[in-house]
Amino acid sequence: MRKLxxxxxxxxxxxxxxEGTSWNVDLEAPLIHDTLSLNNWVNxxxxxxxxxxxxxxxxxxxxxxxxxxxxxxxxxxxxxQLFSPIITLNNIPxxxxxxxxxxxxxxDLDDVQxxxxxxxxxxxxxxxxxxxGTKVLFKVQMPGVTQNGVxxxxxxxxxxxxxxxxxxxxxxxxxxxxxxxLRGVSGLEYNILQTKLTLTTDPNxxxxxxxxxxxxxFEASLxxxxxxxxxxxxxxxxxxxxANFNIDFLNMITEGTLDLPGTALQITVENGIKVPxxxxxxxxxxxxxxxxxxSLTSPEIGPNFYISPAVGSWTSLQSNSQELSFDPTNSNLExxxxxxGATNEASYEVQLNPWGNTTAGNDEAFxxxxxxxxxxxxxxLKLGLDGLTLRDTFDINFKQNxxxxxxxxxxxxxxxxxxxxxxCDPVLYLxxxxxxxxxxxxxxxxxxxxxxATVDPIDGLKKQPSHIEFNIEKEALSDLANIxxxxxxxxxxxxxxxxxxxxxxxxxxxxFLSFKLRMxxxxxxxx
Numbered sequence: 315m316r317k318l319x320x321x322x323x324x325x326x327x328x329x330x331x332x333e334g335t336s337w338n339v340d341l342e343a344p345l346i347h348d349t350l351s352l353n354n355w356v357n358x359x360x361x362x363x364x365x366x367x368x369x370x371x372x373x374x375x376x377x378x379x380x381x382x383x384x385x386x387x388x389x390x391x392x393x394x395q396l397f398s399p400i401i402t403l404n405n406i407p408x409x410x411x412x413x414x415x416x417x418x419x420x421x422d423l424d425d426v427q428x429x430x431x432x433x434x435x436x437x438x439x440x441x442x443x444x445x446x447g448t449k450v451l452f453k454v455q456m457p458g459v460t461q462n463g464v465x466x467x468x469x470x471x472x473x474x475x476x477x478x479x480x481x482x483x484x485x486x487x488x489x490x491x492x493x494x495x496l497r498g499v500s501g502l503e504y505n506i507l508q509t510k511l512t513l514t515t516d517p518n519x520x521x522x523x524x525x526x527x528x529x530x531x532f533e534a535s536l537x538x539x540x541x542x543x544x545x546x547x548x549x550x551x552x553x554x555x556x557a558n559f560n561i562d563f564l565n566m567i568t569e570g571t572l573d574l575p576g577t578a579l580q581i582t583v584e585n586g587i588k589v590p591x592x593x594x595x596x597x598x599x600x601x602x603x604x605x606x607x608x609s610l611t612s613p614e615i616g617p618n619f620y621i622s623p624a625v626g627s628w629t630s631l632q633s634n635s636q637e638l639s640f641d642p643t644n645s646n647l648e649x650x651x652x653x654x655g656a657t658n659e660a661s662y663e664v665q666l667n668p669w670g671n672t673t674a675g676n677d678e679a680f681x682x683x684x685x686x687x688x689x690x691x692x693x694x695l696k697l698g699l700d701g702l703t704l705r706d707t708f709d710i711n712f713k714q715n716x717x718x719x720x721x722x723x724x725x726x727x728x729x730x731x732x733x734x735x736x737x738c739d740p741v742l743y744l745x746x747x748x749x750x751x752x753x754x755x756x757x758x759x760x761x762x763x764x765x766x767a768t769v770d771p772i773d774g775l776k777k778q779p780s781h782i783e784f785n786i787e788k789e790a791l792s793d794l795a796n797i798x799x800x801x802x803x804x805x806x807x808x809x810x811x812x813x814x815x816x817x818x819x820x821x822x823x824x825x826f827l828s829f830k831l832r833m834x835x836x837x838x839x840x841x
C-alpha cells in the first residue's frame with residue numbers, strides 16, 4: 315500500500331504541465347562620479363588667486379601678432395651675370411684675367427624699399443658655365459653680402475667645355491647670418507643685389523682665343539630667404555581682419571542672465587617696430603546661443619589712432635602702444651558681456667607708415683619686433699546668476715526584451731557636495747535620435763548653494779550636500795528602445811541666504827562641486 319501511494323505521487327508530478335518562472339530584482343549601478351573645479355568652469359583663461367583666497371579672471375585673446383616674416387617677404391630670386399666679348403681676343407696667354415666686372419640686379423619688393431637685411435635662414439645656388447676649350451678659374455663674389463665683415467666669395471675651377479656644350483658646375487650654399495647691403499654700388503639705391511665675376515684662364519694651360527660666340531655665365535638663385543633684421547622703407551601695408559574667437563562653454567547656455575560687476579575691456583595695439591602705425595577698431599560684437607547679437611558701442615570705436623615708432627635697438631628695443639579702454643561709463647559693456655556671446659568678432663585694421671616715407675628710409679625691425687592687437691578683460695570672479703540655464707547632450711542606448719529580462723521601474727539619483735555659491739534646479743530630457751523630446755524628468759529637489767552651509771574649519775570652505783531623485787515612470791520605460799539621447803539641463807541662481815533673491819557671489823579659489831550619479835532599476839526576469 316505504501317509503495318502504491320509513492321508511485322501515484324510520482325506519476326502526478328511528472329504528468330503536471332510546467333509553467334514559466336519569473337521574479338523581480340532590484341539592480342543598482344554607478345553612472346558618473348566626478349568633481350568640477352574652476353578649471354572646468356573657466357575656459358581658456360588665466361586665473362589668479364588674491365591674498366584673501368578669491369579668484370580674478372584675466373580673459374585675453376591675441377587677435378594679431380606679426381613680425382618680420384609677415385612684413386618683409388623676400389621672393390625667390392635668380393640673378394645672372396653674363397660675359398660675351400664684343401671683339402675677338404686672340405692668343406690669350408695662360409693665367410690671363412679677361413673678365414673683372416660688377417653688375418647690379420633689382421629685387422622686386424613692391425613698395426618696400428630695403429637698404430639692409432640680415433638673413434637668419436635661406437640658401438643660394440651658385441651655377442657657372444664654361445664654354446672655352448680649356449679650364450677657366452671662376453671667382454664669384456657678391457659685394458655687400460658679408461658675414462663677420464667678410465664678403466661672400468666662391469672660387470671654382472671649371473673644366474674645358476664648348477660653345478654648344480659648356481661645362482656646368484653648381485653648388486648650394488647656406489646664407490644664414492649673412493648681412494646684405496642692398497644700396498648698390500653708389501650706396502644710395504635700394505633693393506639692389508650686386509654680383510662680381512672674375513674669370514682667369516688656366517695658369518697651366520695653353521694660349522686661347524675668345525670670340526663673341528662664347529658666353530661665360532654665372533647664376534645665383536636665392537631661395538627661402540627669411541630675415542631677422544631689416545632697414546629701409548617698409549611701405550604702407552594695411553593689415554585688416556574680422557577676427558573670430560569662440561567661447562564654446564557659452565553655447566550650452568539657453569536662457570537666464572549673468573551679472574558681472576566691475577568689469578573693463580581693453581583693446582591694445584602694441585608697436586614693436588621702428589615705424590609709425592595707424593590703427594582703427596571698426597566694431598566688436600558677439601552672438602549668443604539663441605542668435606541674439608550685441609555690438610559694443612563707444613566713442614573709441616571708429617576713429618583712427620596713431621602709435622609712435624618703437625625706440626632702441628637690438629638689446630634695448632622698447633615698444634609703444636595705444637590702449638582703447640571700455641567700461642560701463644563710456645560704453646554698453648555690461649549688456650555686451652551679459653549677452654553671453656559664445657561667438658565673438660572683432661574688426662580692425664593696422665597700417666604702417668600712414669603718411670608715406672617720412673623716416674627717409676630708416677624704418678627698422680629686429681628679431682623681437684612685433685605688432686600685436688590684443689583684447690583683454692580683468693574681472694573678479696563674482697557672478698550674479700538669475701535663471702542662467704546650461705544644457706548639454708549625451709548619447710545613450712537602452713535595450714529591452716519584453717519576453718525575457720526587462721525593466722519595470724527605475725530611479726536615477728544624484729548625490730552632490732557643492733562648494734560653489736550657486737543653487738541649481740536639474741532637469742533631464744529623454745530624446746529620440748532626431749531630437750524629439752519624449753519625456754522630461756524633474757529632480758525631486760535643488761542642488762543647494764554652499765551659502766546654506768557652515769564653514770568647514772579644515773579647509774575653510776562651505777560645502778552643502780544635496781540628494782536629488784529622478785523617477786523614471788512606466789511611460790518612459792515603454793519608450794526606452796526609442797530613447798537615444800539625454801539632455802542634462804541645469805538652471806543656476808545665486809540666492810541671498812536670507813532673502814532668497816539673486817545677488818553677485820564671489821567664488822572662492824578652492825571651490826568645487828563633486829557628484830555621484832547612480833541608477834536603480836527594478837528588473838523582471840522571466841525564464
